[in-house]
Amino acid sequence: MKRLILPALVMASLITVARAAVPEPSVHTITLPVVPFELPDAPGRKAVMDRCVACHTTRYITMQPRFTRETWTNEVTKMKKTFGAPVADEQVEEIVNYLVAVRGK
């Protein structure tokens, strides 16, 4: 009997392992791709990378048309005050300078 039981136990444990490796049919999973992207170089780029990237890709910047300094200042202020972006008062100008450099008019 022992000879029969042992292989059966081994088989049972193997089946358990195999089951654990295959996701449950109730589980639905995707893996989001990261699309490579390099933000253009201009003064203030580091501040943008430090302060904006936590919430969103900087593609948000490069997809914009050209805007005036006033419009960009309003945008950064909106991100900071309305949306809650982690931007200190003294960083606003540096970020605006960058935005004007890459998408200004």
Add this chain to the structure above:
Amino acid sequence: MIAIMNRRTFLRATLATAAASTAGPRMHVARADAPVPINEPASQTMVKFPEKSELILLTDRPPNLEMPASGFVHDLTPNEGFFVRWHLAAVPTTIDLKQFRLAIKGHVESALNFSIDDLRKQFEPVSYVAVNQCSGNSRALFTPRVPGGQWGNGAVGNAKWIGVRLKDLLDKAKVKPGAVDVTFQGLDRPPLPTIANYVKSLPVAKASEADIILAYEMNGKEMPMLNGFPLRLIVPGWYGTYWVKALNEIEVTAKPFEGFWMAKTYRVTKNPDRLETPDNLAKDMEPISTLTVRSLFVKPEPGERIALDVAGGKYEVQGLAMDSGKGIKKVEVSVDKGKTWDQAKLDPDLGKYSWRRWRFNWQPQFGGPHMLMARATNEAGETQTIHQWNRSGYARNEIESVDVTVGLLGRQQP
């Protein structure tokens, strides 16, 4: 002058020539990792996300993907071709249906939880076709340009949604007297604690309308994860901002809901066409709600060269019209810059919340450049404006025009 969207044309042209010269919101198709030029319009990048076909990349984090113009040939947009719009970077990527529960709580007699299976088994299934359009669809067409996600016309799709009535769930939970709003939250989360959760609300009377459903299927299939699997709020006739994805929390409130995504964003001027001017911004604002009536060209595409045998030869112009569910009454086409308008023929109605295809037999009387314009009117008499602008680029419904060139081949028709 009417602003003209010619992205479709330059997409096609530049795919063929890999060069860029046309004016427009996006200039050329480029490799995703190509260097981004300073002070030039961004490249258009096509990407393939899980469960999706190739779509136009706006952003990958959070995922925002636009349907290319080729998607408009379908009356029902295929699930994989449907546009994607998320606000917060932490989007759900794994959902276990054994664990997933929709909670209804707040100002109700009994707080309840439902699995997707419960919803399927305990409530009558309802289905209809409805167009889902992002508030900011076509933002890139506004003149002057406005900041925000620079969508062309493809942040819209039409699908058959299958699910259960929100009203049936609210009735089961028994809304208490004095209820004001109903709030909706999905599984997406902000990446920082200072950023508000994405919560939307409807007045309790609106939420109790029989047409509002919680969909567990889209076009007869499970929804793609990026379109709201496993459950999505469907508010037909209202902009997509209310169609909360991966919905798992409904709360009935006893006082007005003033969350960030209602009180601070997605706000529009109170006039029906959502009009203001840069010099005279409106002060009286309200949350965006119903779709403005609009019409889009499907064929010809902007910049298209149409070859005809002779002057007066026939060309079928095609487009799509949509509104808030009052129903498209007519679509008119003008080939003389708006001086005269002729009625297009409407395809069969797929339901009052669906978009409606229209066709117009055009017989150009001369070769050379032409401008076509299309204007839709709904059963309530709402129609489109010749120029529309608002600061956020919402609810676009300016009369669309398309510039084309007719070439006459000089052959006599048999």
